[in-house]
Amino acid sequence: MRAINHALTGAIIGLASGNVWVAAPAAVASHFALDVIPHHNFKGESMHRPIFFKVLVLDFIFCMVFAGLLFYWRPNDWPLAIVCAFLAVAPDFMWFPKYKRAKNGHHPVEHTGIIRFHHDIQWFQRPIGGVVEIAWFFAASFMLYAVIHYSWF
Numbered sequence: 001m002r003a004i005n006h007a008l009t010g011a012i013i014g015l016a017s018g019n020v021w022v023a024a025p026a027a028v029a030s031h032f033a034l035d036v037i038p039h040h041n042f043k044g045e046s047m048h049r050p051i052f053f054k055v056l057v058l059d060f061i062f063c064m065v066f067a068g069l070l071f072y073w074r075p076n077d078w079p080l081a082i083v084c085a086f087l088a089v090a091p092d093f094m095w096f097p098k099y100k101r102a103k104n105g106h107h108p109v110e111h112t113g114i115i116r117f118h119h120d121i122q123w124f125q126r127p128i129g130g131v132v133e134i135a136w137f138f139a140a141s142f143m144l145y146a147v148i149h150y151s152w153f
């Protein structure tokens with residue numbers, strides 16, 4: 001999934017839980033749960049293409065704006081929400097060496113361990129997956145609004 005959807009989901013977990021010991025591992029776990037869902041991406045070999053970098057930058061800007069909104073709104077447990085948003089995005093930082101290799105024109109290395117697991121669970125990554133991303137974005141935004149404005153817990 002795109003980083004903004006991971007961040008929204010992590011923030012919801014942080015706000016709904018309010019407990020760092022529950023929310024932090026759940027936020028990290030949510031990353032892998034969301035990656036199983038069909039989602040947007042380009043093929044791995046296209047990491048060196050300018051569009052890939054532009055989408056990464058746009059995604060980063062969305063995440064920064066979202067963190068800024070949480071800081072501005074300051075709902076209960078907003079610092080935990082920001083930490084959980086970051087933790088929910090963080091597993092994708094393991095792709096940085098792969099991105100750097102592709103950008104420098106080096107051949108990709110074979111995935112092992114957690115990187116292989118992270119790669120293999122993402123069975124559907126295509127541009128059309130953007131439809132799922134948009135649906136998730138709006139559903140998560142609604143859920144975030146509900147968690148902030150209505151206290152069920």
Ligand SMILES: [Zn+2]
Nearest residue numbers: 001035091092
């Ligand atoms: Zn991922």
